Amino acid sequence: MTTTTLSPSIPADWRDFLALTKPRVMRSVVFTGLCGMLVAPVALPPAIAFTAILAIALAAGAAGTLNQWYESDIDALMKRTAKRPLAAGRMDRDSALHFGVGVGVFSVLLMGLVVNLIAAAFLAVSILFYVVIYTIGLKRYTPQNIVIGGAAGAFPPMIGWVAATGSLSLLPILMFSLIFLWTPPHSWALALLIRDDYAKGGVPMMPVVAGARTTRWQMLGYAVAMAVVAIAPWPLGLAGGFYGVVASIASAVFVGLTVWVVAVAAPTPATMKPERVLFVYSIGYILAMFAALVVDRWMV
Structure with missing residues (x-):
């Protein structure tokens, strides 16, 4: 991975930070996480349920951000991803890294403090799996990247269930x-x-x-x-x-x-x-x- 930090030619704005979170992926993550919660045999109070889903959404956004931070060199080479904020040079890598880490840590703390610690642990594992195992460990090195790495996207319904029940x-x-x-x-x-x-x-x-x-x-x-x-x-x-x-x-x-x-x-x-x-x-x-x-x- 290149470590070169490009100087943004156009200052980043809120839309670039939103783009870092991969909103389309986030919607799917939130939906499956919500479904996992709704099919659970325990109904959470609305405020706690909302907080759990918010934490799942923030975690997905953090994972997407850190994925783009690490893959900005690849993204710049591919037509499908060349317009992403880092690949297009609209944002510096340090800003993306700090944003991703900050949102990720906050999401886990929010889940742990408001919902339960087991759900927070699953949430932390899902972020680390996507960033460390898939993005850093697999994506560039094996055609099985999406097979093993697919586990990261499969966590949300389990997290939703665990948020409601505290168990699997x-x-x-x-x-x-x-x-x-x-x-x-x-x-x-x-x-x-x-x-x-x-x-x-x-x-x-x-x-x-x-x-x-x-x-x-x-x-x-x-x-x-x-x-x-x-x-x-x-x-x-x-x-x-x-x-x-x-x-x-x-x-x-x-x-x-x-x-x-x-x-x-x-x-x-x-x-x-x-x-x-x-x-x-x-x-x-x-x-x-x-x-x-x-x-x-x-x-x-």
Whole structure:
């Protein structure tokens, strides 16, 4: 990683600090964390529940900030990320580092002081996992970066559950596993579309290192395993029929789209590339799974 600090040509403003937090990722983290809290058997007082979700959001923002701080050299090389505040030279690295560390520490303290210490511990681990294990330890060195690193994005529903109950059980572990197994086909679908961009940035994503064919087959393996985990709460008695039907249909479509990705290797129009269709569907899929779990719990 380069340690050169660029002098910002344009002063950073609040929008740049917001961009550092990766708002789109933060929304997904908050949503899955909230769902983990809502399906828990214990209902938190509104003020404490709000504080827990705020802490999760701040932690996600801190992790995103520190990720961009460390990867500013890579971001500057890739078209998809070149306009980020650090990559574009609108902010100095020290400001981003201080902001990320400060927000991260505050989020953990807030969770520990207002909610409970176990949830705070899980929150701290999730930040450290994303920054140290994924960003620093894996991203630049192995095509398995997104597989192992996917655990970082899978923590929120467990944190939401632990915030409400103070302990773990099988359902939040399955929620964690669902996101963990969903991440490779979701991320590699995008990587197949922008493989050249990753290659330019020197990021050893699976399509860059192993090729498209191997990546597609591995996506299918993860999609099948994900579908099994997604449906599992129903036969295990952890969710009812509504969730079971939604999970079964949505997961079958996901696997079907992944089979399409494997089968169609020939060039296709950009708007109809199976990888693009799968990537877009995968975003709605994971949100639908967690929303269905909450609705199913409320129907009991």
